[in-house]
Amino acid sequence: MIRVEGLSAALPQGQALRDVSLSVARGERLGLVGESGSGKSMLGLALMGMVPDAAQLSGRIALDGQDMTGATEAAWQPLRARKVAMIFQEPMTALDPLVRIGETVMEPLILHLKMRRRDARARALDLLAETGLTEPEAKMRQYPHQLSGGQRQRVLIALALACDPGVLIADEPTTALDAQIALRITDLLVRLSRDRGMALIFISHDLAAVARATERLAVMYGGDLVETGATAEVLANPRHPYTQGLIAARPRPDPAMIRKRLPVIPGTVPTLGDLPRGCRFAGRCAAELPRCAGTRPAPWPTASGQAACHLLEPAP
Amino acid sequence: MTAPLLIAEGLRKTYPRPRRRLLRAEPPLVALEDASFAIAPGETLGIVGESGSGKTTLARLVMGFERPDAGCVRLDGQDIHALPPRALQRLRPRFQMIFQDPYGSLDPRRQVGWSIAEPLRAAGITGRTSLRDRVAEALEQVGLSAADAARYPHEFSGGQRQRIAIARAVVTRPALLVADEAVSALDVSVRAQILNLLMDLQEAMGLGLLFIGHDMAVIAALCDSILVMQEGRVVEAGPTARLITAPAHPYTRALMDAARGETLTRGAAP
């Protein structure tokens, strides 16, 4: 559905994405994990053709076989909502407070699909019901402020599904929600992806949320794609030192771990301006080799994917 | 068992709601209902809950920022809400707080050293050299250097700022630290560093810690016992080991599910 090859994004402060290659098949669920400044949100925006003006893109993006490299805003616009749709972290601000829920969901149906109002209304009702919103008929007449955060996120999902997109990009869709609601939204996204054969790209900083939602995982650090693979495989057997550190540093609710020191990744996440030239993780890596800071590691195959680390280079 | 450092008994707090009709007052919003707990010196109590659970209200009551409608908070046996303002001010060095947002908890217009020294000045310590020495000591305790005192908050990363906020909280050598979502805004790799730092400081200083958060995994890693809150009420409480192996309340189980995402996938395919 989506193929990205050698995608880079240069911002005035530094390189936000470096040579990222990635593909997502129809109906596949991919988790995009990283900390602040990893480039995960920039990648999500690039897939929507919505990178900020200041960013210089290079590399190839193809959507459903259509080459979108260097496409203009006018070329992207018809694809958004129909081929690729997006939902965001903050369900509070993403809805117009003065427009009723029903009108909001009907708008793309009338605008993009040229539906008549009567048909659009029936379709909007179906969509809201599909996202598990209770009493969708009554909710159609309500305004955003009358809904809870979880309900609003469901409305946004219904809105994203309106034109039956092949890919749904969810940028931290559960971060602003309470745990119970977050679980339900995560499960809803999984179900929708299965039922509709829709690819799902789930962007998050939270390994637990991604683990539940996805079957494949891509870990990003400092604008690089450092490791990809099957979600369960990467979590159980991470190969890149950063992925290893990230998983180890995450506290787990385990009686044996209570008040035990957590293994840490030393240092802080570097800002875009002072990323190392070679491996972006150089300087914080426990297993660093002399060449790591200067030479960028190639992606080497792992059990179910790839990891970009000099340590994985096969012996000659 | 040593005498508890902090005792909270039957805390209740309501907030008035705006009227929707002219002649009928809305019933007040009950933010907190009948919360009781105790913390011994060196002990860590975790309060886990989500937005609207009343956990932040609880922190504000314990810190004496607001008065409870009912119940009391005792520190070293003294009811802090019954104390006259001057006496409460004298007690301040004994209990300090760390906030969620490391970007908002430091005055952007003040040098870091000034902010760290603030609790000392409020306690009447004003000698230039003694202030500078105490600030330097606190900075080094949290893994920064004495020279950082002359820099401004925007020169530091989020994790470093949280270290500065912790330095400010421990500079008076308090007995109790209240941490409200103190690691929630931090990246995973930095979060582990701060959690370790808190444990180190606790052991070095015998600090009691009231750690408030929404992530069961973080709370479980740090706390001796846990209080689970939902909609202003304590729904479950107990020692951490018991609570995470055999959660009784459905809400506690949901929090555990959310915290355990990765183990779920590893165990069985969904």
Place this chain on the structure above:
Amino acid sequence: MRHRASLILGAVLVGLMAAAGLVSLAWTPWPLAEIDVLNKLAAPSAAHPLGTDGLGRDLLSRLMAGAANSLSVAAGAVLLGGGIGTGLGLLASAWGGRVEEALMRLCDLSFAFPALLFAIMLAAAFGPSLLNTGLAIAFINVPIFARVARGAANQVWVRDFVLAGRAAGRGRAAISRDHIVPNIAAPLIVQATIEIATAILAEAALSYLGLGAQPPAASWGRMLAEAQTLLWVAPMQAVWPGLCITAAVLGFGLLGDGLRDWADPRLVRRQA
């Protein structure tokens, strides 16, 4: 970079006016009150660059002295009223509750009272003078600044670093001084600059009505009033003080706009 342009243009206009006013205190091309009836309404010449007025006084000299009066009254009034208003706003914000409620209702009340009427009352009671004009302008600035200061301070009071100050055991006055004032200074300075522009207009209006500067003192508003009777004979008599008022008001307005644009993004960036 649009705000840079308005900042620079505003600063230049204000700087020119202030310089002219300052110079006039020590030196003017001609003595201010020197009447030369034989040479009244003279056209611009080498001796009188802008000509003379209806009593033969040098127009440039009087414009310079007018700048000193207009600017000092406007700035002084805004500083005085702004200072008192800011203090009240800080007080309201720090104490909250009934204190805040009472102070703010008082502000609402004074907004409802026409400032011009107040100035006329003041003039009636104590006689028309530049000082009373300044006091009237200061008075109308009190509630404006009280409201701006309270609004800005309320936003700072809920920030975590203020809470941290309270946790440290500091009192309301100490927090107001150490945390609130530095963090609301930028919007207040912007407000003051814009209010000075309004005050210049107010002073001109009051002097025009004869409530402000008294003869023989020079004031732009006063000069405008004197030129009115000669408008058909010597229109330039009215144009020059009018231009000065416009330039000063525009200058302070642009300066305020520029300062606001310049202060805002920097604040955002600092906090982000």
